[in-house]
Amino acid sequence: MAGGRPRSFDDDVALDRALEVFWRQGYEGTAISDLLKAMGINNAPSLYNAFGNKEQLFVKVLDRYADGPARYIREAFDQPTARAAVSALLHGAADATTEPDHPRGCITVQGGLACSPPAEPARDELTARRAAGEAALRQRLQAARADGEIPADADADGLARYFTTVYQGIAVQAGGGATRDQLHGIVDIAMTVWPS
CATH class of the missing domain: 1.10.10.60 (Homeodomain-like)
Known part of the structure; x- marks a missing residue:
């Protein structure tokens, strides 16, 4: 048949x-x-x-986003030092969220912040992906502390939350019209808190 x-x-x-x-x-x-x-x-x-x-399609779309416009995230984590990884992550976000060939901002940050009850599974998927990103950053910073790249008394958890907040803020600012240069300037300021 x-x-x-x-x-x-x-x-x-x-x-x-x-x-x-x-x-x-x-x-x-x-x-x-x-x-x-x-x-x-x-x-x-x-x-x-x-x-x-629709929900299953959305998950496929998020995977495609991670492999496409947001691949800079994986590439950032390939950097040889934690500082270089965080810098590449934030500068990559500044570039990606202002790419003229795509919508401004980040789908994982803006895609489902406010949802009605029927859309909660999509919001939960986005929340889980953002949490996984923060957890990966926390692990990288904890390893950097253990390896002596950052001081032993550095707050890896607090740094991970801070840099995640900056990262997500870049997406919100880009969605609101901030320029690429403005966002790179924010990254430069954010990196001044790096423990030495």
Whole structure:
């Protein structure tokens, strides 16, 4: 027996378009009709067959974001020192959140801050991803303290919270229209608290 009709859309292109819509409008502000139009998919059943429901599609989009526009995060953690990693993370955020080819800001920061009860799973997914980022930064700073890169009495937990707050603030400021140069200036100021 022959299979169904082949898809009339490219999965990668469709995911990129869905990312753009969610990034601009947030999870709750995005309707299935918005996604269908942007992704070039004719009907909701085709969307669901290819990507699952809206929440499942959103998770796929967040993974695509992490591998694409936000890959600078992984690259930052590859830096040889914790200081270089934090600097690369924050400067990378300043660049990525002001990239002219994408919506301003960061989908994981802005995508679901305010949600109604039905959208809580999306908000929880974003919260978990932000928490995982802070935990990774905390581990890097704890290792730096253990290795003597930062003083033994440095507050790795407090530094992780501080730099995470700056990182998320960059996204909010970018979404509000701050320029790339302004954001890099904020990073330079933030890095002055680095323990020595």
